[in-house]
Amino acid sequence: MIRLDNVTKSYMTLGGRKVVFRNLSLDLPEGRNIGLIGRNGAGKSTLMRLLSAVDLPDSGKISTEGRVSWPVGLRGGMQKNLTGRDNVKFVCRMLGLRRQQMQEKIRYVEEFAEIGDYFDQPVSTYSSGMQARVAFGTSMAFDFDYYLIDEVMAVGDATFKRKSRKVFDERLQHSRVILVSHNMKLISRMCDFIVHLDHGQAMCYENVRKGIAAYQKAGGEP
Amino acid sequence: MQIQRDVLYALLLRELSSRFGKSRGGFIWVLVEPIAHLLVPILIFGFLRNRLMPGVEYPVFLVYGFLPFLLFKAICLQIVDGVNSAQGLLSYRQVLLMDVFVAKAMAHCVIQAVVFVIVLTGLGMLGFDVLPGRPVELAGILALTAVLAFGLGVVFAAVTSLMPDTRPVIKVMFMPLYFISGILFPVSRFPDEWVRWLSVNPVLHLVELTRTMAVDGYQPMKYMSLTYPLALALGATLIGLMLYRLRYLTRVTQ
Numbered sequence: 001m002i003r004l005d006n007v008t009k010s011y012m013t014l015g016g017r018k019v020v021f022r023n024l025s026l027d028l029p030e031g032r033n034i035g036l037i038g039r040n041g042a043g044k045s046t047l048m049r050l051l052s053a054v055d056l057p058d059s060g061k062i063s064t065e066g067r068v069s070w071p072v073g074l075r076g077g078m079q080k081n082l083t084g085r086d087n088v089k090f091v092c093r094m095l096g097l098r099r100q101q102m103q104e105k106i107r108y109v110e111e112f113a114e115i116g117d118y119f120d121q122p123v124s125t126y127s128s129g130m131q132a133r134v135a136f137g138t139s140m141a142f143d144f145d146y147y148l149i150d151e152v153m154a155v156g157d158a159t160f161k162r163k164s165r166k167v168f169d170e171r172l173q174h175s176r177v178i179l180v181s182h183n184m185k186l187i188s189r190m191c192d193f194i195v196h197l198d199h200g201q202a203m204c205y206e207n208v209r210k211g212i213a214a215y216q217k218a219g220g221e222p
Numbered sequence: 223m224q225i226q227r228d229v230l231y232a233l234l235l236r237e238l239s240s241r242f243g244k245s246r247g248g249f250i251w252v253l254v255e256p257i258a259h260l261l262v263p264i265l266i267f268g269f270l271r272n273r274l275m276p277g278v279e280y281p282v283f284l285v286y287g288f289l290p291f292l293l294f295k296a297i298c299l300q301i302v303d304g305v306n307s308a309q310g311l312l313s314y315r316q317v318l319l320m321d322v323f324v325a326k327a328m329a330h331c332v333i334q335a336v337v338f339v340i341v342l343t344g345l346g347m348l349g350f351d352v353l354p355g356r357p358v359e360l361a362g363i364l365a366l367t368a369v370l371a372f373g374l375g376v377v378f379a380a381v382t383s384l385m386p387d388t389r390p391v392i393k394v395m396f397m398p399l400y401f402i403s404g405i406l407f408p409v410s411r412f413p414d415e416w417v418r419w420l421s422v423n424p425v426l427h428l429v430e431l432t433r434t435m436a437v438d439g440y441q442p443m444k445y446m447s448l449t450y451p452l453a454l455a456l457g458a459t460l461i462g463l464m465l466y467r468l469r470y471l472t473r474v475t476q
Contacts, residue, residue, distance in 0.1 A: 053315035076310030081240050094316055095233035096224065
């Protein structure tokens, strides 16, 4: 259960204060896979930042039950002059894992990413596909109740895509997902609850088809 | 707060290992900077040493000037840069910007300590009298330097988040700071009026205090005060934490 209570969020820009949400209240029901849709600039990414606690609201409260992941496939969190292994170590230490547990996670990511010797090279030498493999593997190595996914799920070549989809579907046996995407096919495949953001307002739809229809009526692409 | 401790530990190790790198080269590079800082003035001004300071060896004088200065500079600049370099890290909900600041400050205390122990040992082996006269007080002064650097760093970070154009200004400030902090020459040799103006600079006080604690028989400048940098350190830290609490340090997202 994730609840936003009277949340206001604005950003300072050169043109003055831009309010993204004003007094937004929203209940995301438990046990549902949530699709977050809306046109560009509707506040999807801001809502994701608030949910992942990267950003704090100006006022209001956000309460989450269960463990919420960082944005899956996060690449910005990797230190470029450290190796892939050291970056995974960092995440493990941050989450309080030591020795045995840490070694297990590292082995998992190493096997998942399949980048061979590069795992012990600095991240700065990676191709963007290799970075994505390590980042995605790191996200999959840990169990969360909610996985936050912003847009791009599909990284790497076909084999890797198939593999990541398989692992992710496994995760979805006991975890839920909050997915931001413009890809309605992906949304209807993965989600069973729609939040449509439009002009700082959030409309919830129990029925995925209705939610997508509302988004398309508001000017979203099919 | 177990989480906070884990995060700090992880950040600290990350900071240290990315600084020293995997190879030995990384560590040598960390050492080269302060040694170069020492060698150049020694070669240029070494001959003046006896005339300027009877009883105090010039390399020892220099080392204990650079120690607080480089510590101050490293922590302060790292924190100002930290706002941007930490953006990726902040995507992990466990990591707060303040954790990054504290980890950076701690890492640079460790780095500077290691570097200076090595440099001092080197000088000691060359026959200089480098052992600090009052080590406990010296450690206190250096801790004060770190706190001042931390506080000012957070304040500067807030200023640069609000006005990104000021970033280069703050970086450039460190150039003259090097010259007005009495690192190369004892300021007590300057005319009294200059010294009074120069003593607005808290780093000068810290440099002089460090030497007083480290070098027996060192004659500090007339206006040296402990209260001034101490008050400034506490004030800056307080203001910095306040600005942080009011969330002046979040960058506008693209």
